[in-house]
Amino acid sequence: GAVVSQHPSWVICKSGTSVKIECRSLDFQATTMFWYRQFPKQSLMLMATSNEGSKATYEQGVEKDKFLINHASLTLSTLTVTSAHPEDSSFYICSANGQATNYGYTFGSGTRLTVV
Amino acid sequence: KQEVTQIPAALSVPEGENLVLNCSFTDSAIYNLQWFRQDPGKGLTSLLLIQSSQREQTSGRLNASLDKSSGRSTLYIAASQPGDSATYLCAVMSGGYNKLIFGAGTRLAVHP
Numbered sequence: 001g002a003v004v005s006q007h008p009s010w011v012i013c014k015s016g017t018s019v020k021i022e023c024r025s026l027d028f029q030a031t032t033m034f035w036y037r038q039f040p041k042q043s044l045m046l047m048a049t050s051n052e053g054s055k056a057t058y059e060q061g062v063e064k065d066k067f068l069i070n071h072a073s074l075t076l077s078t079l080t081v082t083s084a085h086p087e088d089s090s091f092y093i094c095s096a097n098g099q100a101t102n103y104g105y106t107f108g109s110g111t112r113l114t115v116v
Numbered sequence: 117k118q119e120v121t122q123i124p125a126a127l128s129v130p131e132g133e134n135l136v137l138n139c140s141f142t143d144s145a146i147y148n149l150q151w152f153r154q155d156p157g158k159g160l161t162s163l164l165l166i167q168s169s170q171r172e173q174t175s176g177r178l179n180a181s182l183d184k185s186s187g188r189s190t191l192y193i194a195a196s197q198p199g200d201s202a203t204y205l206c207a208v209m210s211g212g213y214n215k216l217i218f219g220a221g222t223r224l225a226v227h228p
Contacts (some may be wrong), residue, residue, distance in 0.1 A: 043220045093159055104150055104165035105216050
């Protein structure tokens with residue numbers, strides 16, 4: 001149980017285009033979903049926290065107009081990287097927690113974004 | 117501000133050794149602590165979750181302890197195997213919105 005599905009697993013896009021990444025909790029209702037970014041050989045950096053039906057809370061230094069987060073339901077959150085540039089290339093990982101996970105975190109498998 | 121530190125940053129051992137990975141955190145006001153495993157280019161797999169009221173958790177060859185007052189946790193891996201090679205991340209849940217704060221990880225290599 002407590003599976004989080006993230007899609008796509010990898011994507012290549014051209015500079016200036018937008019990319020949407022989906023994060024779904026498959027068998028539980030996620031109270032909160034989180035988006036992380038990870039650079040090579042570095043740890044995860046929290047980008048934003050989202051609760052269903054409300055605006056996301058962004059960490060300091062994260063541009064909310066560039067990284068749009070929508071959390072329309074208890075099982076789906078999306079991250080849209082708008083007007084992507086090569087420096088946005090990174091590994092993006094979502095996670096979710098809820099009562100079913102005993103409020104521990106379950107992570108998606110990540111999305112490798114490459115902007116060319 | 118909560119900060120999480122993991123020592124060592126990297127570890128290379130022969131198969132069969134028992135290992136201890138260390139994690140420390142600066143603010144003892146945590147809800148829980150979680151150990152994860154990450155394989156290269158992959159997401160995170162949860163290994164053990166310790167609630168703030170607990171002292172340890174065990175799963176197979178893994179045992180994690182938590183000393184909240186001193187801000188420390190250890191992950192013990194018994195009889196290491198090459199398949200244990202991965203990066204091990206420690207994270208604490210604390211602060212508003214139940215944020216999960218990660219350490220930089222310990223990269224483990226177990227060679228045959």
